[in-house]
Amino acid sequence: MAFVNRQEELRLLDEMAQEPGAQLVMVYGRRRVGKTTLLLHWAEQTGLPLFYWVAKRDPREILMANMARAIYSWQHDSDVAINIQVQDWEQLFQMLAQAVGDRRVIVILDELPYALQQDRGLGSHLQAAWDHLFKDSQVLLFLSGSHIGMLTDLTQYQAPLYGRLTAQFPLFPLKFSDVVAFLPQYDVYQRLAVYAMLGGIPAYLERWRDRQTIKANVEHLFLKRTGWFQNEALVLISDLSERETTNYESILKAIAAGYHTREDIAANAAIQSTALSHYLPPLEALHMIERRIPATVPLEQLKTSRRSRYFLRDPFLRFYYRFIDPNLHLIEGGLPNRLWQMIDDNFRAFVALEFEDRCREWVVWQAQHNNLPFAPDNVGSHWSKEVQIDVVAINWQEKQLLVGECKWGDSPLSRQVVTDLVSTKTPKLLHHLEGNAESWQVHYAFFTRHSFTDAAQHEASNHGAILRTLSQIDSELSQ
Known part of the structure; x- marks a missing residue:
């Protein structure tokens, strides 16, 4: 993935590295926003030793074996595949602490929620490792992932890492002004149109071909049964909760359909209004939705105002649930041209909101x-x-x-x-x-x-x- 801008984020990471002693930092953000790219780019710039491990969707035993091999290879600067038997996470973290020693080292545990899914006890092992192995070291330990639900479980009150993080680092999409680096062949009007559909997600923008028309790109990426974005919305929602994807999607669909008050969203999504307090905060935390209040509401009334409305903040979700999801039958029925006509007829008004x-x-x-x-x-x-x-x-x-x-x-x-x-x-x-x-x-x-x-x-x-x-x-x- 190309690295574009992120100067403010790099500055904040530099400040963390300059703090004395160990740092325990949680980096989170919606999928494909560029968390891994940012951390690896920054780590390379620092010149500090780096241990990087990414969890996969593997069983617990395979995860631990893979991490043990990664630690051994890093410690001994060897690519030789060896089979190390480890009994538990405690032994793994002891291996890692021994490899780190008293050096200033960057340790990145990426996609950590995948490992947490396989072993809910991992959070307690992380707590013990921090308290007894890393807290008094010089390590810069980054925990990264997209599954906001699982990461929240680690840090909320009475959770394993509650009160232990030295920083929480949310990573948000790139700004509109950054899009020109991905679409240099497009003029500013075309770039705004693309931003209205994709937002500032680097992985999305890299798939857009600015030597082709907007129509050609939409047809290729959205209007084919095998289009790259066909299942993307559900993938994003699964990062909130694997058990409640239906409710989260119902809320997003309701907002996209023009229901913006809590009462209207609850009624359209067939969810109790009181239950929205469970679903809305995670959607806000990942910038999928936003709560808006008229700017003319006095400051002391902002938190309690009943005039709030909810809108889709993520441009991709806004476009997908406005045009694609309600008309999937046209794609399945072999009528993508009809869907493009519907998009084209309403596209100016859609981009106007982004403007x-x-x-x-x-x-x-x-x-x-x-x-x-x-x-x-x-x-x-x-x-x-x-x-x-x-x-x-x-x-x-x-x-x-x-x-x-x-x-x-x-x-x-x-x-x-x-x-x-x-x-x-x-x-x-x-x-x-x-x-x-x-x-x-x-x-x-x-x-x-x-x-x-x-x-x-x-x-x-x-x-x-x-x-x-x-x-x-x-x-x-x-x-």
Whole structure:
């Protein structure tokens, strides 16, 4: 897998390595996000000795035998295959500790949940090994995996590793600005379309051929019975729980179908509303879904607000459950052309949602670089029965507000869009805020795919509005 960007993650890993003494770090993230690639790339850069072992879906005895051979080969710098008899994990960790000695060594135990599936007692052996063999050493011990359920079982209250981790390291998908490294032949509009379908998952982006059209790639990867993505969604869900995949998938399908409140999701997924508290947090932890609250909800009400809605955050799952899963019968029935037509008819509106996300990302980026008229407390959107606004940033103490409109059409953004936001939508939003409307200072921003009409630019300048096209957003986010 190609290594792209990850400069912030490399910096954090360097900081961990510079901490004195042993480090026990859990690295987790959804499958194919690049955990192994990142750790191995970083380990090579450090120049420190590295022991790497990856668990497979093998029985306990085979797993232990494979790890014993790996330790022996690493310790003796030998590729000679030998048969070492080990009785238990305790003996294995003693072998590893002896091989590490008092050196500063990186140890990566990858796909650890596979081993935990075969032996639930492994967590207790890890605890004992850390307490008695590694805690007072110089080892940098990384536990990595995609199965969030099993990794959580290791670290929750009264679990074997509770209170022992020196750091938890979630790895998230690459940003939109990183996609150009995978798709150099595509323009920014095509890259956004691909990002709307695949997100920032390196393993997915590597399979996309930017010398072919978007249609050709979708047909090859999604619309064939043997397409690479046919079973990917279920593979991802199985990393949450192997026993409850049906419930998790029902929740994802409900959200993709347009049900966003807890009550509507529960009803559509045929799950008790109270039971959602069991299923939603793991989906959020792996960035499969996200809980959104209007940015205009006061800070002290964010955690308890009943105005929250849930959305699919993972672009691949959003695309798969929006278009592919409901229409698998067309693929099975040999009618992929009909499915492509359905995708094509709705694709502009689908990509428009991703464009809105990137506009909000741009606002956050500008805030981080102190380029906005004020420092916002929150960035998001606003919705109510009266009005919906794509982009909102707010500072409650200073009573400052930025509101933005996003347009993904082929036509230039018109003057009517500017006047509608200023004269119609914003007054309705201000009605929801604390204090009278006159006490708030409002700033405006307009985002478009291509360009603005002359009349729109003139009207926007009258209000001191920010104007940005997708190309400008991409250029600034890439800095």
